[in-house]
Amino acid sequence: MQWEVVIGLEIHVQLATKSKIFSGASTAYGAEPNTQACAVDMGLPGVLPVFNGEALRKSVMFGLAIDAQINERSVFDRKNYFYPDSPKAYQISQLYYPVVGKGSIDIDLEDGSTKCIGVTRAHMEEDAGKSLHEDFHGQTGIDLNRAGTPLLEIVSEPDMRSAKEAVAYMRKIHSIVRYLGVSDGNMQEGSFRCDANVSLRPKGQEEFGTRTELKNINSFRFVEKAINVEIERQMDILESGGTITQETRLYDADRNETRSMRSKEEANDYRYFPDPDLLPIVISQEEIEQIRSTLPELPDAKCKRFVTQLGLSEKDARALTSDREMADYFEQVQQSIDDAKMAANWLLGEVSARLNKNALEIKDSPVNAEALTGLLRRIKDNTISGKIAKDVFEAMWEEGGDAHSIIESKGLKQITDTSAIEAIIDEVIAANPSQVEEFKSGKDKLIGFFVGQVMKASKGKANPGQVNQILQKKLKS
Amino acid sequence: MSTLDKSDVEKIAFLARLGIDEQDIPEYAANLSNILDMVEQLNSVDTDNVKPMAHPLDGVQRLRPDEVTETNDRENLMAHAPETEAGLFLVPRVVE
Numbered sequence: 001m002q003w004e005v006v007i008g009l010e011i012h013v014q015l016a017t018k019s020k021i022f023s024g025a026s027t028a029y030g031a032e033p034n035t036q037a038c039a040v041d042m043g044l045p046g047v048l049p050v051f052n053g054e055a056l057r058k059s060v061m062f063g064l065a066i067d068a069q070i071n072e073r074s075v076f077d078r079k080n081y082f083y084p085d086s087p088k089a090y091q092i093s094q095l096y097y098p099v100v101g102k103g104s105i106d107i108d109l110e111d112g113s114t115k116c117i118g119v120t121r122a123h124m125e126e127d128a129g130k131s132l133h134e135d136f137h138g139q140t141g142i143d144l145n146r147a148g149t150p151l152l153e154i155v156s157e158p159d160m161r162s163a164k165e166a167v168a169y170m171r172k173i174h175s176i177v178r179y180l181g182v183s184d185g186n187m188q189e190g191s192f193r194c195d196a197n198v199s200l201r202p203k204g205q206e207e208f209g210t211r212t213e214l215k216n217i218n219s220f221r222f223v224e225k226a227i228n229v230e231i232e233r234q235m236d237i238l239e240s241g242g243t244i245t246q247e248t249r250l251y252d253a254d255r256n257e258t259r260s261m262r263s264k265e266e267a268n269d270y271r272y273f274p275d276p277d278l279l280p281i282v283i284s285q286e287e288i289e290q291i292r293s294t295l296p297e298l299p300d301a302k303c304k305r306f307v308t309q310l311g312l313s314e315k316d317a318r319a320l321t322s323d324r325e326m327a328d329y330f331e332q333v334q335q336s337i338d339d340a341k342m343a344a345n346w347l348l349g350e351v352s353a354r355l356n357k358n359a360l361e362i363k364d365s366p367v368n369a370e371a372l373t374g375l376l377r378r379i380k381d382n383t384i385s386g387k388i389a390k391d392v393f394e395a396m397w398e399e400g401g402d403a404h405s406i407i408e409s410k411g412l413k414q415i416t417d418t419s420a421i422e423a424i425i426d427e428v429i430a431a432n433p434s435q436v437e438e439f440k441s442g443k444d445k446l447i448g449f450f451v452g453q454v455m456k457a458s459k460g461k462a463n464p465g466q467v468n469q470i471l472q473k474k475l476k477s
Numbered sequence: 478m479s480t481l482d483k484s485d486v487e488k489i490a491f492l493a494r495l496g497i498d499e500q501d502i503p504e505y506a507a508n509l510s511n512i513l514d515m516v517e518q519l520n521s522v523d524t525d526n527v528k529p530m531a532h533p534l535d536g537v538q539r540l541r542p543d544e545v546t547e548t549n550d551r552e553n554l555m556a557h558a559p560e561t562e563a564g565l566f567l568v569p570r571v572v573e
Contacts, residue, residue, distance in 0.1 A: 017543045024546030033564035034555060038547040042554060053540030075531040082494050084568040097531070131571060141565035269492055274531045279538040 002203040003238070005231055006211070007166045007196060008158035011173055012151050013183045014127065014191040015058045021126050021150035022049030022092065029189045037129070037144035043088035048277050051076075055150040056281060058182035059099050059124050060291050062152060065176050065298055066119055068103025070288050074123075076278045079270045084142050085129035093153075095272045098123035099281065100152075105176070106300065107168040108318060117169050118157030127151050146190075152182070158197065158208065163227035167220050170194055171322065175299050179324045187218050194223055198230045200238060209234075210244040214258060217251055226251035230258045302327055310340035319348055326362045332369040337376045346376060350393055367396045375403035383461075388412050415461045418470070421454070424462060425470055428453045439475050447471060481506045481513070 020027055023040035040047045063070045075097040078090040100122035106114040129144035154173060160166045174192055177183040185192045199211035214230055217223045229251070234244055249258040297305070299321045306317035321327045326347065334343040351372065355365060367375075375396065379389045384407055395406045407413045415421055428450060429436055439446040447468070454467045481489075486506050490497045497505065551564060560567040 019541075019543050019545045019547075024541070024544060026545045026547070032551075034551045034566070035549040035564070036547075037554070038550065039554060044554070050541045051538050052543050054543035056540065080492075084566070084571055096529075132565065133570065136562060136565070136567055138570050139560070139567045140570050141562065142568055143565055271492065276532065278532075279534060279536045280531045282537040 001239070003200045003235055004203045005161055006158045006199045006201060006208055007160035007227060009156045009166055009169060010195040011154045011170065012193045013154060013177050015055050015150040015152055016181065016183050017052055017054045017058070017150055019052060020148035021052050021055045021124065023148055025148065027149050031145055033143035034145060037147055041144055041148040049092065051278060051281065052150060055124055056099065056283060057291055059122065059152050060283060060288060061180050061295060062122060062177060062182050063100035063103060064292050064295060065180055066103035066105050068119060068122070069101035071097060071099055071101055072283055072285065073097065074099040074281045076275045076281070077272045078275045079272055081270055083128070084140065085131045085147070087144065087147065091126060091128065092275055092278070093125035094123035105172050107165065107172050109168060110164065112314065115165065117159045120155045120157050122152050122154045125151050125153055163224045163231070166196060166227055167224045170223055171220060175322050179296055179298055190218065193218055196223065196227055198227055198234070199244070200231065200234050210246050212244065212246065213248045215248055215250055215261060222251060222253055225256060226258060229256055233258060310334065312340055312344055316344045316348060320344060323362060329362050329369045333373050333376065336373040337380060339380065342376060346372060350390060354397055366400060367393065371396055371402055378403050378407060383407060384412055413461050415458055416463050416466065418466065421462050421466055421470055424454050424457045425467070425474055428457060429474060436475065450475070481510050
């Protein structure tokens, strides 16, 4: 049978606020356990949440960026469940009235086409703490530093039809939140996490099949692998006449398989109700418009501009704009050297290759935009050839320093271009007719004079060996 | 008229992680059913034109500026914990 894959994603984005969503504790990553968890985060008796306005502002920014409906009034609800990393025994979330309503984004597919994916909603909520299961003599250690970190949960429509589309969607959301600066999107640190709902249905059938939820897949690569391995698992079951159990499954990257997460099957019953500790969140149309005015140019618009204004290919423009820092780096270089093609070639070639090889992000590149500009200028003014520039780039990457001093110290500055040297020699010969006569009449030693003149004229950049050779040829002709 | 039976009460108690005595279940079932009846009564009112109320106070949430105001008070805050190690709360092992 022909099966159609149906995928919807829930993406949890940590909002880049300094303090937590309901307390004044720091959200900085990597602190000693429980040193950034205050009485509110620990759910101690008598505490009250006070809402961080920046979490609202950042959520609204995201909503505006995906053309979503912004709800002027949203409400926090309690989601009740017991787990030790959630000390209040409920999570403050938004079920009935989320801050961001329906929106959509265009994803870029491999064949160059785009597809519109619906975003059902996005709501604010608090993150839970962390459970550490190792090394505690059969007990579990709880670190509540992360508890209360603001999250925006972005829920997609079940619009994706392959693992590749799911990854493209995730990448696009990642790109948008990073452009907006609403999240650092750091997946290693858990700032950007993804759950995937996956189901299959016979092609042509409208009704959805039973879905499973893949929890917490934290890299683009794993999302694709996890979904594909889950599709295969479901297909095997359905092909052999079985049925899918609706459940939560965990992806095991080492074994490349998914497995059921819950030992006991129990329907979740979170008993949501409006949190009486928090009043409705209200934002006016004027405030929304004010936030809209702060939106930066987004990846799609930037990509379009790079194509139409700078004449880049769609493919290059895409590659340069998916990451804001890459785009900013490119623009800085491009504006300085006024050569979009050269800047793009270097960024997508030499720079990207080095970054990939060293698993670095553009912001951590040892060669920054200013340094690269310095190098490309030397190519443009013919100080060095493109080939030598690659050597200079390597030296800049490995040892630091600017292009100028490297060209200088490594003696790369010389002119090796024969016609350039010939031109200088011709000038020197033309300017010194009497010495030429003397040389031709046998005063061989005068070659030294000519070499000196040429070197002087080329400001020492001409290759002396070549100068000598060409001079001999020209003077003796 | 909604009536909760024994298994409903047991499920609710499980969700709320409450230990209840077998002998009390009929009484809980009756009391909880009464509460549901009251809610049923509310359901009979036509609320089509009433804006949903999220909070009895007719107010709007005050927004806090995004500033870190709390400092590390771990020692104090964890003093009441029955067991700790390396700055972590220790709890019975929970692995899904």
